[in-house]
Amino acid sequence: MNLKRHGPMTPALNVFHIESMGTLDGPGIRTVIFLKGCPLRCHYCHNPESWQDQTENWMQQDELMALIMKMKPYYKNGGGVTFSGGEPLLQARKLEPLCKRLKAEGIHVALDTSGCILNQDVKVLLEVVDLIILDVKHAESEAYTALTGGALSKTLEFLEFIKAIHKPYWIRQVIVPDYNDQKSLVLKLECLTKSTYRQKLELLAFHNTGMGKWQWNSPFWNRPSLSEKILVELQEMIQKNV
Numbered sequence: 001m002n003l004k005r006h007g008p009m010t011p012a013l014n015v016f017h018i019e020s021m022g023t024l025d026g027p028g029i030r031t032v033i034f035l036k037g038c039p040l041r042c043h044y045c046h047n048p049e050s051w052q053d054q055t056e057n058w059m060q061q062d063e064l065m066a067l068i069m070k071m072k073p074y075y076k077n078g079g080g081v082t083f084s085g086g087e088p089l090l091q092a093r094k095l096e097p098l099c100k101r102l103k104a105e106g107i108h109v110a111l112d113t114s115g116c117i118l119n120q121d122v123k124v125l126l127e128v129v130d131l132i133i134l135d136v137k138h139a140e141s142e143a144y145t146a147l148t149g150g151a152l153s154k155t156l157e158f159l160e161f162i163k164a165i166h167k168p169y170w171i172r173q174v175i176v177p178d179y180n181d182q183k184s185l186v187l188k189l190e191c192l193t194k195s196t197y198r199q200k201l202e203l204l205a206f207h208n209t210g211m212g213k214w215q216w217n218s219p220f221w222n223r224p225s226l227s228e229k230i231l232v233e234l235q236e237m238i239q240k241n242v
């Protein structure tokens with residue numbers, strides 16, 4: 001989709017990409033709005049071009065509302081809008097009024113985030129949205145930092161907050177062969193993130209299709225994609241455990 005370019009007028013949002021009929025990032029059919037900027041640097045990031053927020057694709061909230069309202073008839077079976085990234089929490093203050101407008105229209109709103117920011121703006125935004133899709137990138141602190149450059153403790157603090165405000169959430173993790181595909185690690189993730197508000201635990205297969213975008217010294221350079229067989233085994237193990 002071609003994004004119009006505007007000056008950085010508040011409360012415009014810096015948008016990387018828009019997917020109008022997404023089915024993977026939340027329930028039902030969704031408009032997925034990928035926002036620019038991310039404080040993490042995951043080795044397997046498929047959208048490293050979303051990191052730089054210097055190249056600006058500012059979209060006014062009215063433009064986004066108009067686009068979303070056109071799609072509203074498709075939001076059946078719990079569908080709606082998901083804000084993803086990059087890291088949508090970087091634009092929390094500007095997102096909150098837009099999310100309120102969507103809620104006033106009866107539209108389901110989800111946030112797809114790594115949970116690496118928890119400031120006052122983020123807390124206010126979290127109260128407004130319906131669902132958090134929390135990407136916990138590794139269940140162990142050291143490996144989390146090695147993978148992302150960030151801290152697992154921040155994601156866990158974020159998780160504690162969404163549990164405290166009784167917000168439904170999904171947990172996600174990309175499973176990388178010979179990195180976090182051990183059963184013990186997946187069980188640890190299950191245990192770490194369990195609560196009555198967790199609606200789903202999704203394991204996603206690592207794919208090396210983004211390899212061309214990674215730095216040659218990435219530890220995942222030339223690593224094979226995760227086999228379907230291992231993913232199914234891990235998913236079945238989780239099902240038995242939940």
Ligand code: SF4
Nearest residue numbers: 038040041042045086
């Ligand atoms: S959190 Fe997402 S956008 Fe940010 S570096 Fe990691 S994979 Fe890329």
